[in-house]
Amino acid sequence: MNKSLYDIIEEKSKNFNILGIAGSLQDDSSSTKILKIILEKARKNGNYTNIIDLKETRLPLFNPNKPRDKTDEIEMVTKEVINADAFILATPDYHGSMSGTLKNFLDYFWKEFSGKTFGYIISSHEKGLTVLDQMRTVVRQCYGWSVPYGVSINSSQDFDIDGKISNNKLEKRIESLARDIFTYGILIRSQFLDDINNKEENTYAFQY
Ligand SMILES: Cc1cc2nc3c(=O)[nH]c(=O)nc-3n(C[C@H](O)[C@H](O)[C@H](O)COP(=O)(O)O)c2cc1C
Numbered sequence: 001m002n003k004s005l006y007d008i009i010e011e012k013s014k015n016f017n018i019l020g021i022a023g024s025l026q027d028d029s030s031s032t033k034i035l036k037i038i039l040e041k042a043r044k045n046g047n048y049t050n051i052i053d054l055k056e057t058r059l060p061l062f063n064p065n066k067p068r069d070k071t072d073e074i075e076m077v078t079k080e081v082i083n084a085d086a087f088i089l090a091t092p093d094y095h096g097s098m099s100g101t102l103k104n105f106l107d108y109f110w111k112e113f114s115g116k117t118f119g120y121i122i123s124s125h126e127k128g129l130t131v132l133d134q135m136r137t138v139v140r141q142c143y144g145w146s147v148p149y150g151v152s153i154n155s156s157q158d159f160d161i162d163g164k165i166s167n168n169k170l171e172k173r174i175e176s177l178a179r180d181i182f183t184y185g186i187l188i189r190s191q192f193l194d195d196i197n198n199k200e201e202n203t204y205a206f207q208y
Contacts, residue, residue, distance in 0.1 A: 002197050002198060003197065004194075005194045008193050009186060009187070012186050012190050012193075013186060015048060016047050016085050016086070016186055016189075017047070017048045017050070017084050017085045017086075018039065018047050018049045018084065018087070018181055018182065019050050019051070019081065019084035019087050020038070020049065020050070020052070020087070020089075021051075021052050021087060021090065021105055022035050022052070022053040022055065022090050023089065023099045023105065024055065024090070024092045024123070025055045026055075029055070030153055030155035030159070031090040031091055031092055031121050031122065031123035031153070032055075032090060034123070034153055035051065035088060035121055037174060038088060038119075038174055038177055038178045038181075041174065041175065041178035045178060045179065047182050050080060052077055052105075054101045054102065057076065057077060059073055059108065060074075061104060062107040074108070077105070077108070078108070078109075081108075081112045081113075082112055084116065085185060085186070085189045086116055086117045086118070086119070086185035086189065087113070087116060087117075087119070087144075088118070088119040088120070088181060089102060089106075089119070089121070090102075090120075090122075091121070091122060091123070091131060092124070093122055093124030093126065093128040096126075096130040097131055098134055102135075106138050109142070110141075110142040111143075113139060113142040113143070114143035114192070115145075115189060115191075115192025115205060116145070116185070116192075117145045117146070117181060117184060117188050117189065118135070118136075118139045118145065118146050118147065119146075119147040119177045119180070119181045120132055120135050120136070120146070120147070120151065121151045121152075121177075122151070122152050123152075123153050123154075123155055125154055127152045127154075128150070128152050129150075132150040143204055145188050147180055149176075151170070151174060158170050192205050
């Protein structure tokens with residue numbers, strides 16, 4: 001007998017897996033710092049979390065002629081992406097867009113993102129709204145779902161001299177994302193898995 005949606009939600013709630021992608025190569029990156037804080041909070045909320053820091057895990061430039069070269073890095077990253085139930089992407093604002101490092105990571109995958117929820121962190125001096133839009137466009141193109149707000153940080157204003165967060169609104173957004181990525185993400189992921197299990201035809205999930 002097929003599992004019910006509620007069975008899937010209950011099961012997923014015990015092993016919901018959030019993968020953070022750090023898209024800055026900068027030492028002491030502010031976007032990576034906030035990503036780690038949010039993942040730590042999500043872990044305290046009872047979720048499994050992991051991080052791929054693209055500064056440490058260097059992916060070669062994506063080449064469509066060799067989409068799955070068997071390097072250790074590509075194999076490890078592919079495994080983590082497949083196992084993830086939701087993602088948090090973190091990037092600096094580079095010319096109003098995401099970093100090339102993050103875009104290169106995204107180019108490796110598409111169907112692995114489908115039916116999964118994405119949260120966003122942008123380090124920018126200008127709120128990074130165009131950066132957020134571009135990440136959301138990529139995710140939508142791959143049939144992923146987006147949390148409807150981003151966490152935007154200004155590295156020159158939002159930290160005190162000890163490097164602690166000094167912006168209350170930012171603190172609140174951090175708390176929200178650590179909650180929402182699971183609270184909403186589990187519903188979307190579970191419904192997607194349920195549609196696949198039931199071979200439901202009248203849904204975008206049918207093609208997977
Ligand atoms: C190539 C390049 C382009 C940048 N373009 C912008 C920009 O268009 N707007 C902006 O606000 N900041 C821009 N910045 C500044 C970074 O977004 C900013 O320093 C950010 O805090 C870095 O994040 P990180 O600490 O996570 O690497 C740019 C920086 C670099 C190196």
